[in-house]
Amino acid sequence: MNRAVPRFPLAGRGRFNIHKGMVTELGHFALILAFLVACVQAVVPMVGAQKRWPGWMAVAEPAATAQFLLTALSFAALTHAFITSDFSLRVVVQNSHSAKPMLYKISGVWGNHEGSMLLWVLILSLFGALAAWFGGNLPPTLRARVLGVQAMVGVAFFAFILFTSNPFLRMAVPPFDGQDLNPLLQDPGLAFHPPFLYLGYVGLSICFSFAVAALIEGRVDAAWGRWVRPWTLLSWVFLTIGIALGSWWAYYELGWGGFWFWDPVENASFMPWLLAAALLHSAIVVEKREALKSWTVLLAILAFGFSLIGTFIVRSGVLTSVHAFATDPERGVFILGILVFFTGGALTLFAARANVMQAKGVFGIVSRESALVVNNILLAVACFVVFTGTLWPLVAEMLFDRKLSVGAPFFNMAFTPFMVVLGAILPIGAMLSWKRGKPGRVMRQLAPAFVLALAVAGLFWAMQTGRSLLGPIGMFLGTWLIAGSLTDILSRLGKSRDFGRLLRLPRADWGKAVAHAGLGVCMAGIAGLMAWEQEDIRVAQLNEPFTVDRFEIELLGVERVQGPNYISDMGEVAVREEGREIAHLYPEKRTYPVAQMPTTEAAIDYRFLRDVYVVIGDAQQGGGWTMRVYIKPLANWIWAGAILMALGGALSLSDRRFRVAAGARKSAKLRQGVPAE
Amino acid sequence: MRRLIVWLGRSPALLTLAFLLVANLAAAVQPDEMLDDPALEARAREISKGLRCLVCQNENIDDSNASLARDLRLLVRERLVEGDSNEEVVEYLVDRYGEFVLLKPTSGGWNWLLWAAGPILFVLALITAGFYLRGRATATPASEAGLSDEERARLRQILDEQG
Numbered sequence: 001m002n003r004a005v006p007r008f009p010l011a012g013r014g015r016f017n018i019h020k021g022m023v024t025e026l027g028h029f030a031l032i033l034a035f036l037v038a039c040v041q042a043v044v045p046m047v048g049a050q051k052r053w054p055g056w057m058a059v060a061e062p063a064a065t066a067q068f069l070l071t072a073l074s075f076a077a078l079t080h081a082f083i084t085s086d087f088s089l090r091v092v093v094q095n096s097h098s099a100k101p102m103l104y105k106i107s108g109v110w111g112n113h114e115g116s117m118l119l120w121v122l123i124l125s126l127f128g129a130l131a132a133w134f135g136g137n138l139p140p141t142l143r144a145r146v147l148g149v150q151a152m153v154g155v156a157f158f159a160f161i162l163f164t165s166n167p168f169l170r171m172a173v174p175p176f177d178g179q180d181l182n183p184l185l186q187d188p189g190l191a192f193h194p195p196f197l198y199l200g201y202v203g204l205s206i207c208f209s210f211a212v213a214a215l216i217e218g219r220v221d222a223a224w225g226r227w228v229r230p231w232t233l234l235s236w237v238f239l240t241i242g243i244a245l246g247s248w249w250a251y252y253e254l255g256w257g258g259f260w261f262w263d264p265v266e267n268a269s270f271m272p273w274l275l276a277a278a279l280l281h282s283a284i285v286v287e288k289r290e291a292l293k294s295w296t297v298l299l300a301i302l303a304f305g306f307s308l309i310g311t312f313i314v315r316s317g318v319l320t321s322v323h324a325f326a327t328d329p330e331r332g333v334f335i336l337g338i339l340v341f342f343t344g345g346a347l348t349l350f351a352a353r354a355n356v357m358q359a360k361g362v363f364g365i366v367s368r369e370s371a372l373v374v375n376n377i378l379l380a381v382a383c384f385v386v387f388t389g390t391l392w393p394l395v396a397e398m399l400f401d402r403k404l405s406v407g408a409p410f411f412n413m414a415f416t417p418f419m420v421v422l423g424a425i426l427p428i429g430a431m432l433s434w435k436r437g438k439p440g441r442v443m444r445q446l447a448p449a450f451v452l453a454l455a456v457a458g459l460f461w462a463m464q465t466g467r468s469l470l471g472p473i474g475m476f477l478g479t480w481l482i483a484g485s486l487t488d489i490l491s492r493l494g495k496s497r498d499f500g501r502l503l504r505l506p507r508a509d510w511g512k513a514v515a516h517a518g519l520g521v522c523m524a525g526i527a528g529l530m531a532w533e534q535e536d537i538r539v540a541q542l543n544e545p546f547t548v549d550r551f552e553i554e555l556l557g558v559e560r561v562q563g564p565n566y567i568s569d570m571g572e573v574a575v576r577e578e579g580r581e582i583a584h585l586y587p588e589k590r591t592y593p594v595a596q597m598p599t600t601e602a603a604i605d606y607r608f609l610r611d612v613y614v615v616i617g618d619a620q621q622g623g624g625w626t627m628r629v630y631i632k633p634l635a636n637w638i639w640a641g642a643i644l645m646a647l648g649g650a651l652s653l654s655d656r657r658f659r660v661a662a663g664a665r666k667s668a669k670l671r672q673g674v675p676a677e
Numbered sequence: 678m679r680r681l682i683v684w685l686g687r688s689p690a691l692l693t694l695a696f697l698l699v700a701n702l703a704a705a706v707q708p709d710e711m712l713d714d715p716a717l718e719a720r721a722r723e724i725s726k727g728l729r730c731l732v733c734q735n736e737n738i739d740d741s742n743a744s745l746a747r748d749l750r751l752l753v754r755e756r757l758v759e760g761d762s763n764e765e766v767v768e769y770l771v772d773r774y775g776e777f778v779l780l781k782p783t784s785g786g787w788n789w790l791l792w793a794a795g796p797i798l799f800v801l802a803l804i805t806a807g808f809y810l811r812g813r814a815t816a817t818p819a820s821e822a823g824l825s826d827e828e829r830a831r832l833r834q835i836l837d838e839q840g
Contacts, residue, residue: 255705256740258740261735261736263734359816361813362813363813363814365810365811365814369813373806373809374806377799377803377806380802381795381798381799382795384794384795385795388791388795392782392791396787400786400787402776402786403775403777404776404777404788405729405777405780406782406791407729407735407780408737409726409727410780410781410791413781414792414795537706537707537711539708617707
């Protein structure tokens with residue numbers, strides 16, 4: 001691509017550098033080849049599927065494998081450049097430093113726009129390859145079309161990287177050292193946040209490809225629902241982990257323990273999460289009852305559409321945000337083009353083909369199907385609220401010439417009610433039977449859980465000072481969801497007392513219970529933290545204890561410490577409860593000389609029911625240090641809940657019926673000796 | 678503020694600007710800013726949480742490290758000490774800095790649409806779903822007619838194999 005520098009700029013400096021140059025060039029070349037392979041994969045199998053030419057359709061699988069391997073090679077080459085600190089590459093200079101710890105040299109690969117786009121296409125091609133490898137049980141035409149559509153998305157993003165964001169661009173004059181990765185990002189939690197997030201976001205591409213392929217085929221049936229569901233689950237699990245990691249990072253790293261800011265970029269990952277959650281529920285209805293078909297296809301298109309919108313928001317700089325990457329209008333327009341082409345094209349196709357998706361299942365107004373419809377409405381509307389809130393400043397400025405902000409207070413008010421309703425009806429909906437539910441019986445079964453939840457909420461209402469409803473409502477929902485999930489599992493026993501039977505329940509049932517309980521844990525954690533947090537800000541003198549809530553805090557000393565690539569003022573703080581020392585904490589204030597940036601490293605005493613969160617600030621002229629101490633009730637529950645949700649998803653994913661579907665592919669292969677007539 | 682730097686840090690052309698900003702860094706709410714009257718201080722904190730730090734990315738002045746945020750925090754406290762009500766303090770700031778300073782937009786003008794968008798869609802979705810569900814409840818169950826010719830052939834083949 002555009003290359004103004006000689007092929008081996010460092011060739012004169014010895015053999016080692018020639019070798020480095022080679023690896024980088026190979027990576028660049030592999031990326032271009034991957035682009036070309038994707039072009040072939042986007043056309044040949046599609047034509048083959050249309051004309052029913054088996055040879056042409058068969059191109060898809062090896063092409064998907066090749067595309068993945070070439071992209072992986074390219075990514076490995078870039079990683080190699082970061083590990084060996086090859087400062088002839090521009091991205092390495094801008095985002096790395098030779099003194100940086102190895103973990104952050106590696107995470108630096110995706111800690112920048114170009115490298116993270118390479119990770120994006122790596123995951124895109126990985127999902128394409130997975131669909132090729134595990135898609136043996138699909139009808140050949142559907143499989144060819146899925147891989148073809150996946151490759152079309154690939155073509156667009158390979159072109160985007162090669163033409164606007166090439167990570168393999170060289171420096172004409174390589175500097176001696178790099179400019180370092182942003183110190184805030186040099187953190188284990190954040191090192192793995194982007195890969196998980198991308199695995200989720202980009203994983204939704206395969207659902208999109210399935211939806212578009214099914215529309216072209218003109219067939220959406222129960223089998224389609226069964227094929228799409230594991231991919232949705234997988235993406236959703238990864239998204240959950242990615243979002244939780246990011247939120248946890250914000251909690252301990254940004255210095256005051258905020259865990260969610262309703263920032264445009266956070267919203268960009270949250271919207272696909274909400275839609276993926278809706279999609280994995282509606283796909284159940286397609287699979288089991290052959291209803292909600294067109295809605296499910298629409299959701300699959302929109303879920304990936306929102307991933308693209310997210311990419312656009314992060315990369316274009318249209319919305320000024322906390323962690324927007326490089327703000328380049330050319331890139332923004334390119335991604336907008338991709339977004340319009342794929343979502344617009346898919347929605348047009350959807351409109352043209354909506355009539356082929358006739359619902360088959362018949363069910364009563366009160367049934368599991370209806371409950372899942374309500375679930376979908378709540379999740380989709382919640383996503384829409386986040387969407388309008390995120391884009392409103394842009395709309396208001398363009399249409400009404402008003403410069404305004406939409407921040408956390410709006411989202412807390414406009415978004416939360418839908419989640420409260422969702423939590424309130426979830427245990428009932430989850431226990432209704434398919435086709436025709438018996439609400440009376442379900443209510444009787446859930447009565448103990450409901451009474452327990454009310455009692456817990458009442459207790460907290462009586463215990464707290466102030467009249468805020470947030471805490472009691474959160475405790476009610478938490479208890480209701482956890483106890484409701486337990487009731488659901490126990491109800492599977494029927495009249496028998498054989499608890500061994502519970503272990504033999506399908507994993508999907510356990511997955512459902514665990515994930516729903518996880519949502520309860522998460523809701524309780526959010527409400528507890530927001531309602532009952534305590535804060536103390538003061539100038540703390542050495543060896544003068546002070547009390548916060550029921551804790552006694554004492555600053556014992558402050559020491560200057562030299563880290564690998566930073567200098568730190570490290571405080572030593574004793575935390576006592578009822579005269580007994582329960583923790584020794586070491587909050588830090590670090591300065592990174594290369595990046596010229598200070599960061600605060602909070603010290604946290606993590607406990608089941610509360611965190612004690614200590615931050616040290618600047619030395620004061622009159623002696624002493626600024627200190628912030630927070631008591632954060634139930635903070636851990638937020639991420640524990642997210643982990644439970646992900647675990648539930650993973651359990652469900654390991655369910656036998658998905659493996660049965662995979663096993664079916666062997667027998668399908670045997671029969672393929674005689675191609676379908 | 679810290680988060681502004683995250684963003685600036687990614688865009689090297691603006692790194693220099695980041696250095697300048699770091700130079701006059703002051704951490705969020707400082708002990709010396711706080712009012713002696715706890716009730717008044719609590720009100721100041723509450724107001725601060727709803728006001729945007731104008732030079733930051735989506736941060737309220739209570740959490741922000743920017744020096745402008747500090748000025749605004751002091752201004753809020755000054756007004757409170759003068760005896761302003763919470764609404765008057767907010768109004769004072771909106772007069773000076775425009776509605777951009779509000780993290781919770783008003784519902785005036787076209788903004789009602791922002792606030793009503795969720796509820797309106799929710800009601801519409803419920804109505805649509807109601808019609809759909811009624812349709813499902815009264816439909817006649819589909820039969821074998823749902824199979825395509827290919828599938829019917831497959832079915833026959835399988836049945837023959839079994840027999």
